[in-house]
Structure formats: C-alpha cells, structure tokens
Amino acid sequence: MAITRRQVLRTTGSGLIAAAAARYLPAGSAHAQAGAKTLVFGGSIPMSGASAETGQNVLFGYRAAIKKINEDLGGVKIGNETYKLDVKMFDDASDPSRATTLIQRQVDEGINYFLGSFGSNIVLPSCAITERARRPMVQAGAGSDLVFTQKRKYVFGVFPRASLQFETSADFLKSLTPAVKRVAFIYTNDAFSKFQAEGGKKALEDKGMSVADMIQLPAQVSDVSTVLSSIRANPPDVLICCVHDDAAILIARQMVSTGTNVNLLYQTLGPQTEAYRQALGNYANGVVTQAYWSEGAAFKGSYFGTAKDFADYYRKNFDRPLTYHMASGAACILAYVEAMKNAGSIAPEDVRDALAKLDFKCFYGHIRFTADGDGDPKLLGPLIVQNQSGKVEVVFPEEAAAAKAVYPVPSWKDRA
Structure with a gap:
C-alpha cells in the first residue's frame, strides 16, 4: 500500500x-x-x-x-x-x-x-x-x-x-478550536484560481463547513475595498483567498488599512515568499498558506x-x-x-x-503522476504552514507540525 x-x-x-x-x-x-x-x-x-x-x-x-x-x-x-x-x-x-x-x-x-x-x-x-x-x-x-x-x-x-489541492486544508480547518463554521472564498478569474476555489468549496462542505460566499475578482486586481466592505458586514470565521502573489499582498494590505478582521486569513499563494513577508512586515504573522515541501x-x-x-x-x-x-x-x-x-x-x-x-x-x-499527468494527490498534496514571528512554520498535519497553529489570530492593530 x-x-x-x-x-x-x-x-x-x-x-x-x-x-x-x-x-x-x-x-x-x-x-x-x-x-x-x-x-x-x-x-x-x-x-x-x-x-x-x-x-x-x-x-x-x-x-x-x-x-x-x-x-x-x-x-x-x-x-x-x-x-x-x-x-x-x-x-x-x-x-x-x-x-x-x-x-x-x-x-x-x-x-x-x-x-x-x-x-x-x-x-x-x-x-x-x-x-x-x-x-x-x-x-x-x-x-x-x-x-x-x-x-x-x-x-x-x-x-x-x-480542484484536488484542498483535502489537507479541509482537515486542517476542521481540526481548529473554536470550530470553523463559516468560510468565505475570494478568487481571481484565471485558469488556476477558479478551479482551486471550486475544489476547496466542495472539500470544505464535505467536512461539514458552510461556505458563505464565493467572491470572484477579475484576473488583474487593483482594488478590493468594495469586497472587503461586504466581508466586514458579515465576517466569516476564515477568509480563503485563491489568488496569486501580487493579489495576495494587495488583499492583505487593504484588510489592514480597512480594519477587516477575521479569525484566520488563508491565502494559497503569496505568504510562502520572502517578498510577501517584506511587504507586510508583522502583518504577515498569522496568515496561513500551503507549502508542498x-x-x-x-x-x-x-x-x-x-x-x-x-x-x-x-x-x-x-x-x-x-x-x-x-x-x-x-x-x-x-x-x-x-x-x-x-x-x-x-x-x-x-x-x-x-x-x-x-x-x-x-x-x-x-x-x-496520475494517468492525466498531475501529481498524485495523496502523495504530493500540500502541507499547511503559517507565518509566525517572521518564520514559515508547518502547522498541519499534526505529525509534520513544527508549531501549533495560532487561531484565532490577533486583530491587525495588535500585530502592528
């Protein structure tokens, strides 16, 4: 086996x-x-x-x-x-x-x-x-x-x-205390992010979590203030952003500037990089992402x-x-x-x-590889990592974890 x-x-x-x-x-x-x-x-x-x-x-x-x-x-x-x-x-x-x-x-x-x-x-x-x-x-x-x-x-x-990249993420969110009940997705309308968000929605719903919003952005994003206004009006427990590096930085910066707080921000691309941590400084702490190694x-x-x-x-x-x-x-x-x-x-x-x-x-x-050429999802699926004190730490699965996940995370003002 x-x-x-x-x-x-x-x-x-x-x-x-x-x-x-x-x-x-x-x-x-x-x-x-x-x-x-x-x-x-x-x-x-x-x-x-x-x-x-x-x-x-x-x-x-x-x-x-x-x-x-x-x-x-x-x-x-x-x-x-x-x-x-x-x-x-x-x-x-x-x-x-x-x-x-x-x-x-x-x-x-x-x-x-x-x-x-x-x-x-x-x-x-x-x-x-x-x-x-x-x-x-x-x-x-x-x-x-x-x-x-x-x-x-x-x-x-x-x-x-x-569409098969969220199996570990769903297990991670299901493991958190207090329980994650409502999740919102923001994703860009590009060839990767849309499929990832749709696969994520299914994986989370299969684990009993409610996906409150699926918010689509254009492929090129310059402002998300209107979207964040709707998030503030009815905050989910977790906000998941299926976007690329530049959009991830933009969303996080505008969340900070508008005081848009959620218990956890999860961005699938961006937070793994040194450029993200340099751009956001202490505000990068607490953000969760995927890592494949x-x-x-x-x-x-x-x-x-x-x-x-x-x-x-x-x-x-x-x-x-x-x-x-x-x-x-x-x-x-x-x-x-x-x-x-x-x-x-x-x-x-x-x-x-x-x-x-x-x-x-x-x-x-x-x-x-699968018969279609992509990586076997059980062998090559992602780890879950979190920026903590300027370092990227593996927080899930438990047997791979170097640190315990911080959840809920501090508000933006407490991370300044």
Missing part, C-alpha cells in the same frame, strides 16, 4: 538567463559540449513581470538540481552514455504571448525536453505547443485542471490539479539525500531565500533524469512513457 505524503512527513523545524537571441543546436537535445555530451532542457520562466518572484524561485530550483548532478555526481548515465545537463530558459516576462513565441522557437530549433513556466495562464498555451510537437514538459508552475483534463499525454506536474520532512533518496540535505546544499550554493518552489523546481529535473535512466533512452517518446510510469522517492517526496 502506498504511503501517503501525510504519513511520511516528520518536521524538526521549519544568471541562468539565456539571451533571447541565443540559438540552439538542431537535431535533438544531446550535443557535444567541451568533449562531453549534454542534455538541454528548454522553456521559459517569469524573471520579470507579475510572477517574477515565484518564477525565479522555480528557476533557482532547476539550477540547484543541475549543479548538483553535473558537479557533484559527474553527470547522469543513461544507457551506455554519460551526460551533463544544461538548461536554456528565456524570460517570458509573465506574458503568455511572449512565452508561446519563445517555446515555439525552441521547438523549431530542436529542443526535445521542456521545463514549465510559472502560472497556469502561461503553461496552458505553452504545453499545447509542446504537446503538438510530442515533446515532454515537466513543470512546477501550473495546477489548473485545464492542463490535465484535455487528454494531453506529454505534460506532467509535480502538484495535484487545482518542508526541509524537515522525512523524505530521502538518491541525488540530494534528505530534505534537510537539499536545504543545506541549496543555502551553501545560492543566496536567494529558500521556499518550497526551489524544491519543486529541482524535483522536475530529478523526475526527468530518473525517467531517462529507467527508459535507457533520451528519445522524447521513450522519456514521456517513462515519466508516465515514474514511481520514486527523493528529497521532495514520493513522485508519482
């Missing part, structure tokens, strides 16, 4: 830019480079624009895995050949149109393996291109159900699809060793503050490498078939 992500966790505590003009060698992803054979991974990532904070986190995860495999492990043996790894990532500037142009260029120039961007609005059109070209994509930046329910065969994600998790395997070993390696080699996004980015590289080793081949279709059958454990957890 498979061990679930919840069962296996134990917590003890909480430049790579290819110029847009760069050309790729044709005819596949393996080429000679300084006497060694090299496998090239292509793709785009937001290094600027609205998603740059998290996009660069994922990029640093790619970089960490490639550095480890090339420099510490001497490359990877696939069949009878040993390969080094390289990645050619363009800055898509958080723009889907730019991303698709760049991805099509890479396909035309012979890149055979792709890593994903960040944001379902970018990955959706990008994976349509790689799907038509029959080139695999492994990504850590898109959870929209639309990525995985259109009968695609070549795209894989290390997270569950959006913790350095205290009892995961281990080849390549990096334990989750803590990965964290130590990352901090030794990179200055950017560590979040779970680095771990998920590195996991994409390991998934590719393990699949290629299992296949004994670098042919794209062989690699795709091996990814579909992948079942292995590493520092990130137990990586296995």
Whole structure:
C-alpha cells in the first residue's frame, strides 16, 4: 500500500538567463559540449513581470538540481552514455504571448525536453505547443485542471490539479478550536484560481463547513475595498483567498488599512515568499498558506539525500531565500533524469512513457503522476504552514507540525 505524503512527513523545524537571441543546436537535445555530451532542457520562466518572484524561485530550483548532478555526481548515465545537463530558459516576462513565441522557437530549433513556466495562464498555451510537437514538459508552475483534463499525454506536474489541492486544508480547518463554521472564498478569474476555489468549496462542505460566499475578482486586481466592505458586514470565521502573489499582498494590505478582521486569513499563494513577508512586515504573522515541501520532512533518496540535505546544499550554493518552489523546481529535473535512466533512452517518446510510469522517492517526496499527468494527490498534496514571528512554520498535519497553529489570530492593530 502506498504511503501517503501525510504519513511520511516528520518536521524538526521549519544568471541562468539565456539571451533571447541565443540559438540552439538542431537535431535533438544531446550535443557535444567541451568533449562531453549534454542534455538541454528548454522553456521559459517569469524573471520579470507579475510572477517574477515565484518564477525565479522555480528557476533557482532547476539550477540547484543541475549543479548538483553535473558537479557533484559527474553527470547522469543513461544507457551506455554519460551526460551533463544544461538548461536554456528565456524570460517570458509573465506574458503568455511572449512565452508561446519563445517555446515555439525552441521547438523549431530542436529542443526535445521542456521545463514549465510559472502560472497556469502561461503553461496552458505553452504545453499545447509542446504537446503538438510530442515533446515532454515537466513543470512546477501550473495546477489548473485545464492542463490535465484535455487528454494531453506529454505534460506532467509535480502538484495535484487545482480542484484536488484542498483535502489537507479541509482537515486542517476542521481540526481548529473554536470550530470553523463559516468560510468565505475570494478568487481571481484565471485558469488556476477558479478551479482551486471550486475544489476547496466542495472539500470544505464535505467536512461539514458552510461556505458563505464565493467572491470572484477579475484576473488583474487593483482594488478590493468594495469586497472587503461586504466581508466586514458579515465576517466569516476564515477568509480563503485563491489568488496569486501580487493579489495576495494587495488583499492583505487593504484588510489592514480597512480594519477587516477575521479569525484566520488563508491565502494559497503569496505568504510562502520572502517578498510577501517584506511587504507586510508583522502583518504577515498569522496568515496561513500551503507549502508542498518542508526541509524537515522525512523524505530521502538518491541525488540530494534528505530534505534537510537539499536545504543545506541549496543555502551553501545560492543566496536567494529558500521556499518550497526551489524544491519543486529541482524535483522536475530529478523526475526527468530518473525517467531517462529507467527508459535507457533520451528519445522524447521513450522519456514521456517513462515519466508516465515514474514511481520514486527523493528529497521532495514520493513522485508519482496520475494517468492525466498531475501529481498524485495523496502523495504530493500540500502541507499547511503559517507565518509566525517572521518564520514559515508547518502547522498541519499534526505529525509534520513544527508549531501549533495560532487561531484565532490577533486583530491587525495588535500585530502592528
């Protein structure tokens, strides 16, 4: 019987830019480079624009895995050949149109393996291109159900699809005292957030909680004062925001400025990042979010060793503050490498078939994909974390917790 992500966790505590003009060698992803054979991974990532904070986190995860495999492990043996790894990532500037142009260029120039961007609005059109070209994509930046329910065969994600991401959250909210009775959702009308909110509503209602409001915002948000007025008029116990990083900061700031208090603010994206904590200071304390990895998790395997070993390696080699996004980015590289080793081949279709059958454990957890390509929801579902005294602490599930959840949280004025 498979061990679930919840069962296996134990917590003890909480430049790579290819110029847009760069050309790729044709005819596949393996080429000679300084006497060694090299496998090239292509793709785009937001290094600027609205998603740059998290996009660069994922990029640093790619970089960490490639550095480890090339420099510490001497490359990877696939069949009878040993390969080094390289990645050619363009800055898509958080723009889907730019991303698709760049991805099509890479396909035309012979890149055979792709890593994903960040944001379902970018990955959706990008994976349509790689799907038509029959080139695999492994990504850590898109959870929209639309990525995985259109009968695609070549795209894989290390997270569950959006509608299946709230199982742990529902259990967490159900565990709180005093009991959570009324919940409200705010979500943006984009390819990821809407599915996540709808899946969350079902998960919470299945646990006996009432969802009082489902408030939809436009994809790009500049003001939520009217929405917050309605929240103040009839406050829920918990306000859940299924939004991206910038909108999460905006909502929290306007909640502070308008005195909109709830027993718990839960934002699915944003609070994991250093940028969020810097933007909000002490007001970030008490906010709950999801995390798909913790350095205290009892995961281990080849390549990096334990989750803590990965964290130590990352901090030794990179200055950017560590979040779970680095771990998920590195996991994409390991998934590719393990699949290629299992296949004994670098042919794209062989690699795709091996990814579909992948079942292995590493520092990130137990990586296995569903038949549709998203992460197995029982093995790769999220932890629940809370900002406490400037740190991100795992608070649920209990066997993984480094700290007890603060609930109800202090009012905004008491956090100043």
